[in-house]
Every structure is written in structure tokens, then in C-alpha cells.
Amino acid sequence: MTxxxxxxxxxxPERHRSPEPASDDERRDDLTWAQxxxxxxxxxxxxxxxxxxxxxxxxSAQPRHPGADSVDAGFARDMSAHHAQAVDMSMxxxxxxxxxxxxxxxxxxATTQENQRGQMMAWLQEWELPLAxxxxxxxxxxxxxxxxxxxxxxxxxxxxxRMPGMASGEQLSKLRESRGKQAEILYLRLMIxxxxxxxxxxxxxxxxxxxxxxxxxxxxxxxxxxxxINLMTSMLAKRGxxxxxxxxxGQK
Numbered sequence: 001m002t003x004x005x006x007x008x009x010x011x012x013p014e015r016h017r018s019p020e021p022a023s024d025d026e027r028r029d030d031l032t033w034a035q036x037x038x039x040x041x042x043x044x045x046x047x048x049x050x051x052x053x054x055x056x057x058x059x060s061a062q063p064r065h066p067g068a069d070s071v072d073a074g075f076a077r078d079m080s081a082h083h084a085q086a087v088d089m090s091m092x093x094x095x096x097x098x099x100x101x102x103x104x105x106x107x108x109x110a111t112t113q114e115n116q117r118g119q120m121m122a123w124l125q126e127w128e129l130p131l132a133x134x135x136x137x138x139x140x141x142x143x144x145x146x147x148x149x150x151x152x153x154x155x156x157x158x159x160x161x162r163m164p165g166m167a168s169g170e171q172l173s174k175l176r177e178s179r180g181k182q183a184e185i186l187y188l189r190l191m192i193x194x195x196x197x198x199x200x201x202x203x204x205x206x207x208x209x210x211x212x213x214x215x216x217x218x219x220x221x222x223x224x225x226x227x228x229i230n231l232m233t234s235m236l237a238k239r240g241x242x243x244x245x246x247x248x249x250g251q252k
Contacts, residue, residue: 065126065127065128065129065211066129066209066210066211066214068129068130068134069134069135069140070140070209070210071140071141071143071144071204071205071208071209071210071214072123072205072209072210072211072214073124073127073129073140074138074139074140074141075120075141075201075202075205075209075214075218076120076123076124076214077120077124077131078133078138078140078141078201079116079201079202079205079221080117080121081137081163082163082165082166082194082197082198083113083114083117083198084117085166085167085194086109086110086113086191086194086198087109087110087113087114087117089167089172089175089187089190089191089194090107090110090187090191091106091110092172092176093106093175093183093184094106094107094110096176096178096179096180096183096187097179097180097183097184101235102187102235105228105232105235106187109191109228116217116221119217120217123213123214136156136157137156137163138163139156141156141201141204142154142156143208144204144207145208146200146203146208147200148164148197148200149200150164150247150251150252151164151252158250158251158252159252163197164197164200164251165194165195165196165197165251166194167190167193167194168250171186171190171250174186175187175190181239184235184239185239185241188232188236188239188241188243189241189243189249190249191228191232192229192232192233192236192243192244193243193244193246193249193251195226195228195229195232196229198221198225199221199229202218202219202221202222203218203222206218206219
């Protein structure tokens with residue numbers, strides 16, 4: 001028997017052995033370029049998503065306040081000045097009349113409008129905007145498309161530069177010089193005119209302001225001042241008088 005015919009060690013034909021597992025280096029050699037770069041791409045996408053999420057979070061966390069030329073800022077400045085005169089007239093009539101209804105009304109108007117002035121001044125400070133008017137008064141209302149009753153289209157101020165509803169210097173002097181029923185009637189007439197214009201300003205702000213707190217306060221003003229106009233009209237009727245027209249009030 002030749003050597004080639006002799007049986008292999010183990011007494012039988014050689015069995016097929018399973019291939020040895022590939023080493024780590026061999027497995028890496030078998031990976032395609034796409035397979036290698038996929039984990040890196042996933043990591044990069046995840047990092048970009050995290051950065052974007054952080055930026056969005058920072059942006060959304062920052063307060064977005066109305067600008068210097070916004071309806072909100074213009075309304076806050078001009079209505080604060082408008083309110084200041086109402087407070088002044090109300091404090092004046094309290095020392096010129098002892099009528100209970102005038103005392104109550106003037107106190108309510110003075111305290112309410114002074115409180116609202118405080119709110120609006122606080123907004124401007126919070127928004128880091130100047131308290132003083134920049135540019136022409138009532139320019140913000142012209143941009144809303146609203147109009148004061150009795151004035152030519154596009155005209156926001158009276159001929160002498162007053163905001164609509166504001167009493168003249170002469171009218172204020174007359175109020176300070178009056179007493180009793182005369183002072184009461186003059187005050188009610190002046191304040192009705194004042195409130196009419198205030199309602200128009202507040203309605204413009206309610207429709208066009210961007211800040212929710214501006215809209216809420218403007219709505220409160222509209223509702224409150226309309227109610228007070230009705231009350232003052234009835235108070236005038238008890239005194240045998242009627243409200244002024246815009247022409248009679250010098251609002252042309």
C-alpha cells in the first residue's frame with residue numbers, strides 16, 4: 001500500500017473543519033466605506049440637532065418686547081399723558097364741589113387712571129424704551145387706520161396741537177375758578193369729551209397692539225370709560241345740562 005493510500009491519522013477520512021472566526025482587523029477590512037461613515041454621520045446629525053434645539057430654546061426664552069415705534073409703546077406714552085389730565089381735572093373738582101356723586105366719580109376716575117398710568121410707565125421701563133414721546137404724538141394711531149371722530153381723515157391732533165379729548169388751558173383755568181354746580185357741570189362735560197377720545201385711542205390699541213397685556217388694558221379702558229360716559233350723561237341730566245358736541249368742546 002502506497003503512502004497515498006494509507007489512512008490519515010484518526011483512523012478515518014479527514015473531516016471538513018469550520019473556518020476560524022475573522023479577527024477584528026479582518027472584519028474592519030471587510031466593511032464598506034458607507035458602513036464606516038454611517039455612525040459618524042448619525043453622530044453629526046445628533047450634535048447638530050442638539051445645537052439647534054439649544055439655540056431655539058435660548059431664542060424662545062428671550063422676552064420679545066414691542067419696539068420704540070410700536071403701537072404698544074405709542075399708546076402707552078400718549079394714553080399716559082391723556083390720563084394725567086383726567087387725574088388733574090378730577091382732583092381739581094373734588095376741591096370745588098361737595099356733591100356726593102361728584103366726589104365718588106372723581107375719586108374713581110383719578111385712582112383708576114393713575115393706576116393705569118403706572119402700569120403703562122412700567123411697561124415702557126420693562127421694554128427698555130424711553131418714557132418721552134419720540135416723534136409726533138398719535139402717530140401710532142394713524143398707522144392703525146383708526147380715526148378720531150370729528151377730525152379730517154388722517155388728522156390725529158387738534159389744530160392747536162392738543163390730543164383729541166384734552167381740555168384747553170383756558171378750560172382748565174375756568175374749572176379751577178368755578179364752584180359748586182357750575183364746576184360740576186363743566187367737569188362732567190370736559191370729562192365726557194375726554195373719555196370719548198380715550199375710548200377711540202383704546203379701541204385702536206385693542207385692535208392693533210402686539211402685546212397681550214396692552215390689548216387687555218385697552219379693552220378694560222374701552223369698557224370702563226363707555227360706562228362712565230353713560231353715568232356722567234345721567235349726572236348732567238340731573239343738573240339740567242347736556243354733554244357738549246365736539247364743536248362746543250373746541251375739539252375741531
